Structure formats: structure tokens, C-alpha cells
Amino acid sequence: MFIKNTWYVACALTELEALGDKPLGRTICNEQMAIFKGPDGKVAAVEDFCPHRGAPLSLGKVCKGHLQCGYHGLEMGVDGKTVQMPGQRVRGFPAIKAFAVVERYGFVWVWPGDQAKADVAQMPVFEFFDNPAWAYGGGLYHVQADYRLMIDNLMDLTHETYVHANSIGQPEIDETPCETKVEGDQVILQRHMEGIQAPPFWQMAMSANGLDPQAKVDRWQICRFTPPSHIMIDVGVALAGKGGFDAAPEHKAYSVVVDFITPETETSHWYHWGMARQFKPHDTDLTDKIRAGQGGIFNEDMEMLQLQQVNINKWPDRKLLMLNIDSGGVQSRRIIDRLLAEEHTPEVTA
Amino acid sequence: MFIKNTWYVACALTELEALGDKPLGRTICNEQMAIFKGPDGKVAAVEDFCPHRGAPLSLGKVCKGHLQCGYHGLEMGVDGKTVQMPGQRVRGFPAIKAFAVVERYGFVWVWPGDQAKADVAQMPVFEFFDNPAWAYGGGLYHVQADYRLMIDNLMDLTHETYVHANSIGQPEIDETPCETKVEGDQVILQRHMEGIQAPPFWQMAMSANGLDPQAKVDRWQICRFTPPSHIMIDVGVALAGKGGFDAAPEHKAYSVVVDFITPETETSHWYHWGMARQFKPHDTDLTDKIRAGQGGIFNEDMEMLQLQQVNINKWPDRKLLMLNIDSGGVQSRRIIDRLLAEEHTPEVTA
């Protein structure tokens, strides 16, 4: 069960554009979709099922904004209604589901649930996208694990010490207590480490930002979960004693780890990850270097999460521990559970 | 459920012969068979299960017409009875099923159902095999889809416009209405297109047959379904106005697409495809060229059918449309359903 009356990242716009006149087939919250650009150039998403003979529409191609089935040429419109088909009157053809779509921040966002409730006003807002003072680079992983395991992973960064020992991990993460608070539907978990040596990834960022990579630093991690499954993590280092997170820009290297976690099925998800940074935003080589580094680091989590899922499948009744370090994931899951319950509560009208 | 009291193509004789002294293991209508040449050189088929310890007999080899199990040397006869086994008295060994076999037209045909009803007189008759005025070339595909999806495919050639756009497809197929009729157990669907440009495949055939490939032509497609799942399609082009299908041989390029569709399981089948042609029957280079072309074209259907099957599996309750263009498949399925019902009706004896 997923929260479905909400916006999820379906794909990056670049993914869709790389396909030319082909649509993109993707499953979001168990809904199979064919995503394509309609007659006005706007992205649309419809069920990936041709009403004629059940062929996947995603095998077809886009002709003047209609999605032409690759089997017998039925042309599907952005609203899920058949536009035309050679030699046929199509008015009586059954419609397929069309999904509300928003293009924003370089991504295609879809609303997989009740279309009557799709509400653009509920789109999350991010200051760093489409902002010339910031740069963004990222990628996509397809992960064979419950999307909530990825939330757990990102809302407890003590795993960095073990999973990412050679890049961003360091013992001080384990040694420094974290603080978790819930504000409405948001969970915020933070950890501030003072007067430490920067780990390799941050030494690289310090050098890129003109700072001495060997200098002692204050390091912070502020994880922010918002439903359904977006996690933004303020991460950075400032020269020790300059104010940490609040230090002046010239004393720090600072960025936001961006995680859009989109459920595919109960045991798989699409993980759109990236990093937004405020320093050297025009240095595209640096963007590429960070993307490569981050991609490598995040790839280290894949095996762990996927085999954790295998283990949980084998021992479904075994209770897991919920320690203080797990509070970020625990609180996030509580919010998900509450919203799920609300979504499935019958509405009462006066 | 399959019509089982009937003849299916199990394999091409060349497939079996290519294996030397090894048998061929194949599943037909859920019946696992080991096919081999018996003591008289005639092809036989028995269950692929050694009565000794359950090893697949198809892993063994043929010794003087007996199928010797590759595990402990039990020798199976063409009648499903054990002939001998080192150091054993085999008379009490349980027999395995033996399937009636006919070798004809270059194929091995089997009767997977009630062996008491196997009747050579029910073998279909084809004029173009073993006929020096004709040439034949073909191949085999293993398709992960219900065999009836292949029947639908072949009994509605409007898909050529989309799936085979670069070879035999052309818009005129969509634009020209087809006519479907049922004659006993046979379904005939035909389409005649007049005064059109030949598509690439037929231009090649026209050149091969000494005709100007750029000339306007009359083109025909006459699909004939006969149970359980054989489809012969008269296809060809004649110079425009020369009589179409009935034109004199020197004005046309004409052939028969041969489709023997053999169910393997509920969601997979063996597709023996080929082309029989009346022109230049002794030109073996042309046979090879046509086979390569046809193989490439038919391969374009594989992905579509297999993913259509995946989609149907996911939405098993969703009704598909039955348009006029689908009438060939619809009528063919009706005949299959009627014969299936007949096969499962208890016989009444006076």
C-alpha cells in the first residue's frame, strides 16, 4: 500500500527527451504508465495498456502528440481517450486512466492516485532548483527493495561509517548523538560534529571551494523527510569555529543531498538522487565530479538494501530494533502510516 | 487447455537430424516428449521421463533405434515400453506414454491427446510441399506468449503497417477493408489493395521474378485459419490491372506464408514459420534471401507478443476490444473453443 494521492517524481525530463519520439514506460506505486509529450509539448502519462488488444503503449511512438500503439496503430490522447485508429470509429472505445502530470525542477511529477484530487498546489517547493546561485547534478538507481528501507537508510546516517568508510564515513558520526524532531508532516534529524578532520569526499569539496582540505572542520548533517518520500539533507563542513552550518560562505563547503524516492512495487523503487550546491555553481566539471563521486557512494548502499530486503522476506515475522539512531526512519514511517490511514478513511460529507 | 486430439508440428525433420544420435526434448501442449528415430528409421515420440529414476530421456542417446537413458542405461522403445536395461528384467517396468507420429512435409507431426483416436487421415493436406513447382524455406521461433496471440496476430495483418513498417507494412493495408468469412472449421480473411506501390519486401520479390519493382501493383492477403492452429496466407502482388490474385504467373510475385503454431504451455508456443513460393523454385539463393527477410520481419512481432502477454497477465480481467479487423482472430478462437468443448464432452454410446 502506498500513499497515492500525492506527487512523485516519475522520471527526469532528460530521461524522456533521450528517447526521442518514443514514450517512456514506468511503473509508479504499481501503476504502469506510458509517459510522453502531448500535442502542446507538455508531458502526459496514461496507463500502459492499449484498449484494443492490451499491448503496452510504451512500445509505440509519439505522432503529433498522440501515443500511437506499435501494434495496430490506435492513437491514444493525453486524457486516456482514443483519438483515432485506422478504419475505426473510436468514440465507444473504453478510456484508460490518465495521470495528472507536472513538469518542474527538471523532473516529471505524477499523481498516481485519485485524479479528481490531483492538486498542483500540493507540489513541494525547492529553492535550489532553477536558481542560478545553485548547481545541481544527479542520477537514478533502480533498487530491488521496499522504498521505506531507503528512507530508513537516509534518515540514519550512522551507516556512513560502515557502508561509506572510504568517502563520507567517519567514526565521529557514530560518536555524535543526533537529535530528531517532528514538525507537522516533516521529520528533521540533525547531527553536528565539531573540530574534526574532513573525510575524503569533503576534502575534495573543500579543495574545490578554495579551502585547505587538511584544516579542522565543523561538520553537519540535517536530514529532512517530507511525505510521501522526499528527503533533503543539508550537508557540509565549515572551518572549525566559524559557525558551522551558519558560517559565512567563504568558510564552508555546503550542499543539499536530494533524494526523491519513488515506489515501484512493494519491494522495489526508483531512487532519484542528486546534489545541489551553492559553491562554484557554474563549474560543470565540478558538477560531473560530484555526480560521479555521489553515484559511487550511493551505489554502495544498493547491495545492502537489496540483501536486507531478501533477509526481511525470509524472516517476515521477526521484529527489528528501533534504536535512537533509527528515530528518523521510525518517525517518517509513522507519518506515512498516518497519511495512508487518512487516505483510506471514508470521507464524510455533511 | 488445448485441443489435444489433433496433429501439431513438433519439429522440423532437420532439427532432429542435426542432433545426430541425440534425441530432441520438446514440450507440446504441456506434454514433455523425447523425439527420436526408432529401429526402422521412423520418428517416434515418448514421454521425457525415464521410468527408472525420473531422468529426462532427452539427455540420453539413440542406440539402434532405442532411446538409451543417459543416467543408468535403461533402453526405451518407440512404444514407451522398456526394451532392456543392464542386469535387469524389465518386463514389469511401468510403460510411459508414446505419442503417435507422422513424418510429412519435412516436419514431425505429433498427436498429443488420446492415442486411441490418433488418425492419420486427419492430417492436413498442403499442395506446395514436396512439389517441384514450389520452393519452401522457413524457421522456428520460441515465443513466450499464448499461441492464440499469434493467431490473432496473423489473422489481422493491419499490424504490418506498424510492426513491419520497413518491409511489408504500408498504410494501404489499414485503409482497405477486409472481409472475413467462416467456412466450416476454416476462417478466411482477405484484403485486396489496388494500384498501389509495392513495399520493400515485395519490390525485392518482383525484381527476383523479373518484374519492375517500381510498377504499380494490385496486392492481396488471404489468411486461412484451420484448426488447431495452422494459418496459410496467400500473399502477393501482380502488375496493376492484370487480375490480382488471378493474374497470369508472369505478371505476379506470389507465395504462401506458412504458419504452424504449436502450443508449448499456456503462455508459450513454438512458431514454425516459412514461405512457399511458385516462382523460381530452383533458386536456392533466393530461398535463403527470402528466409532471412521473413525471419527478420517475424522477429519484429516477438517483443510485441511477449510484452502483450505480460500486460494481459497483469490485467487478467480487462476485456479486450473485438473490432472488425480482429474478426479473423475472434472467429478462429470461436472454432477453437467449440472444438475444445467437443473434445471434453463425454461420449454417449448407444
Added chain:
Amino acid sequence: MFIKNTWYVACALTELEALGDKPLGRTICNEQMAIFKGPDGKVAAVEDFCPHRGAPLSLGKVCKGHLQCGYHGLEMGVDGKTVQMPGQRVRGFPAIKAFAVVERYGFVWVWPGDQAKADVAQMPVFEFFDNPAWAYGGGLYHVQADYRLMIDNLMDLTHETYVHANSIGQPEIDETPCETKVEGDQVILQRHMEGIQAPPFWQMAMSANGLDPQAKVDRWQICRFTPPSHIMIDVGVALAGKGGFDAAPEHKAYSVVVDFITPETETSHWYHWGMARQFKPHDTDLTDKIRAGQGGIFNEDMEMLQLQQVNINKWPDRKLLMLNIDSGGVQSRRIIDRLLAEEHTPEVTA
């Protein structure tokens, strides 16, 4: 269902040591284990499930004899109790199962069942390991088949004639009756062939041992099954008329085929195979040559057993024959069934 209150080979010590500071994950009788060297250098085995978040402990590493989870650093002790975890009090953490382990004969042995009953005195005893008069070489195969199919295979060597026709098989095996006897929990099946030509593998061994490979020989096979699933096979050839199995060492080439068959799941097992020999024990090149030969021969059984398993899965209700040649397997299975029943009989206390 497996006999679980007994010792199985979990792995070769060399397998574990090749992993350095990494543990070895392995499933034995459906029990998933992480195997590692504890603080005293002794091998330990615990459930492969971190009590914190369910990650496989086998993805972690060994730190000073504790198994550190690769996700968040929990350190597991050899007794299944958490030793420590950064920033946590671990006393209340749920314990996981720890398995009794014995290191002997170059292997790690585990007791997958009731740990209260684990009894080192029940370890099998082999004279040829750790004995300078003998040499041993072997390997490991992972087989997708019920472990009892491997017992059947090894307790009926008539299959050698068919499966291993080019190495150790010869028609005389089939032609010579075997004798089976049961002594307590042991099944002994023997076959003595006199005045025959040695097959290729034994010709090689004769040459290695300074005997004329073309000389007529007496050949023996004495298979000894002991529960749960160990099979030792005395195999060899002696110059004809010199006493066969009892001939003086200079007239024979003689060894013991060692088979430790460890169930993984109901339809898969770990097959530790090897050969112990009394001739030229210090010739490591010969050890390698025999290992390569034996590995190749035993690999010929893999396809047969795995496809036999597939066939048995398809026809689960079909009875298999139990011929005289099968008596070794039949008697071995009877002992397994009896011990299984005993293991599942409630104990009565006075």
C-alpha cells in the same frame, strides 16, 4: 525436512580463509549462517541476520573476532549476543542463534539443529585426513537438486558407464552384480570386477603409481554411506590376480572418494567432493591432476541431477523404480527416514 541434530560440512577452511576479514554466508539445512573466526581464532557460526535492522551479517567484516555488521556497525559475538554498537547499550538486544562448530579434517563442521544436543563425540572419524601416508585434494559444487539425489547417484555406480563413459565408466560395471548390506546406520555396497581393462582415469593412476596401464586388473568399488549424508567410496585397481582390494600396495592404485553432501534447501545442496589416496602422497602435481580429473568427471553429473530434479518437480506423484542397483540409495534413504522420525519423536522423561 532434514536430520538437523548432526554434523555437516559447512565449508572448507580454505574457503573461509580466502575471504580474509570477511565472513562467509552459507545456508545449511535452510539455516542461513554467517561463518567467521572468533576472538580466539576458532571458527564460529551465527544466524545471518543482524538483530538491529535485519541486514545480512555476512556482508560485514570481522573486527578482533567480532562480526561487525556492514550497515550500522553492530558487533556480534560468537554466541549470538551483541557485543557492542556505537552509542548503544546492547544488553537488551535480542540474541540470534549461534551454531556449534567443529574444525576438523580441513573443514568447518556445523550442527544446525538443537544446540543443546550438539556433541563433538558424534563427529565422524576418518583415518586418511591429517595422515602423512595419505594425500587429499577436492573441491565444491553447488547443485540445484535434493541432496538425496546425490546420495542415490553415489550409491549406484552403474551410472558411470553412461555419465562418465570416457573416464571411469566401463560396461563391466553394469555387468557385475553388486552386493548391498546394512550394518547399523551404515550402508555398504560393493562391486568387484576381475581381469578387466582399466578405464582411462585408472590407467592414469596406474602410470602415476608405476604400473603398466595396459595390464589386466581387478577393480573394486566399495561405497559406504553414513548418516546424515557422508559417502566414502573405496575405489581402485590391482594387477589381476594379486588380491584385488587386499593386494599389496605395489600392485595397486587405490584411493577413497570422499563425498560430504550438505543440504542447503529442499532442492539444493553443497557437494564437497574429493579424493584421498595412499600412493605418492607427497606428489602435489599428482594431487592437482587428480583433482582436475575428478572435478571434470563429477561435473558430468550436475546436469543430470539438476534436470532429474526438474522432472521430479513436474511429476511429483510418479513413483520411481527401486531396482537392485538402487538398493544403496534405497537403504540410505531408509536410514535417513528412520533418524528423521527419531529426531521428531517427543522425548519421554521418567
